[in-house]
Amino acid sequence: xxxxxxxxxxxxxxxxxxIREDYxxxxxxxxxxxxxxxxxxxxxxxxxxxxxxxxxxxxxFSIQGTKRSVSSIYRVVDQRKHTVNFKDVFxxxxxxxxxxxxxxxxxxSGDYHEPSLGATVSYSNIYANGFLIVKCKYFQTINDxxxxxxxxxxxxxxxxxxxxxGDEETNEFSVEQVRDSEFSSYIFEEIEFENENILFTSHIxxxxxxxxxxxxxxxxxxxxxxxxxxxxxKGKTGIFSEKYIDNMKRIREIYFEIKNEYLNQKAIVDxxxxxxxxxx
Numbered sequence: 001x002x003x004x005x006x007x008x009x010x011x012x013x014x015x016x017x018x019i020r021e022d023y024x025x026x027x028x029x030x031x032x033x034x035x036x037x038x039x040x041x042x043x044x045x046x047x048x049x050x051x052x053x054x055x056x057x058x059x060x061f062s063i064q065g066t067k068r069s070v071s072s073i074y075r076v077v078d079q080r081k082h083t084v085n086f087k088d089v090f091x092x093x094x095x096x097x098x099x100x101x102x103x104x105x106x107x108x109s110g111d112y113h114e115p116s117l118g119a120t121v122s123y124s125n126i127y128a129n130g131f132l133i134v135k136c137k138y139f140q141t142i143n144d145x146x147x148x149x150x151x152x153x154x155x156x157x158x159x160x161x162x163x164x165x166g167d168e169e170t171n172e173f174s175v176e177q178v179r180d181s182e183f184s185s186y187i188f189e190e191i192e193f194e195n196e197n198i199l200f201t202s203h204i205x206x207x208x209x210x211x212x213x214x215x216x217x218x219x220x221x222x223x224x225x226x227x228x229x230x231x232x233x234k235g236k237t238g239i240f241s242e243k244y245i246d247n248m249k250r251i252r253e254i255y256f257e258i259k260n261e262y263l264n265q266k267a268i269v270d271x272x273x274x275x276x277x278x279x280x
Contacts, residue, residue: 090126093133093161103128103164131160200229200247207254216262223254 111122126134134156203226210219230247237243 090134093165128160128164131164132157133161133164196229196232197243200226200233203229204250204254207258211254211258211261214261214265216258216265219254219258223251223258226251 124136125132126136203222207219207222207226210216210222226247230244230251233247234241234244
């Protein structure tokens, strides 16, 4: 059965309709399955949820700053009859994919003011192995008035879900295509030179932080971003500039640090596995 059918079946108890477009993004801290489940175990249900499913077949990428535009399918929950909370969202993944203890999860949340709506928009994102899999968004306030009943939007990225949890051979997009689409905006954006240096430094710092915390996939993704920054810097300073040469040296250093740390960690895990087999 297709992933979208599995999600629809899971949410059938909440009631279903409708189609629209939205944006998706990418970010932050890695948690284990048990930590994430505890974090999402919020007793306060949220009324009036829209369950949105990103349809891989309809996915199209376009440059929108640092975001990519995607076609998405979502299901509207009848708020008079049903409620959904973040724990329900995560349970839907466990319901479909089973044991999730072997994956690293990212969870981050925050809010921002949306002037066009006169609203404070809050969001919570879930990532698996560095890939955005679910995005939740809701209005916290409108015209400075607090809303007791919060309409929640839940987006599932089918492509990333299939890549992380599914059979890699059946995926419609490879991981390389997803990353190229995610980071292509860094090549085409017109950014001031000093701003680009700030971006490069920021992405290098992100990579170093993830490396220290043994988040190798996220460290590598941040390093890819810094490579895109360097390409823009090279176009403005030339291939023989001191700035470009220094930046490339730093990228190479971090790349080998990530590679060596990852291989060392993998060797330890493999060694422990062999030891357990011998003990048996």
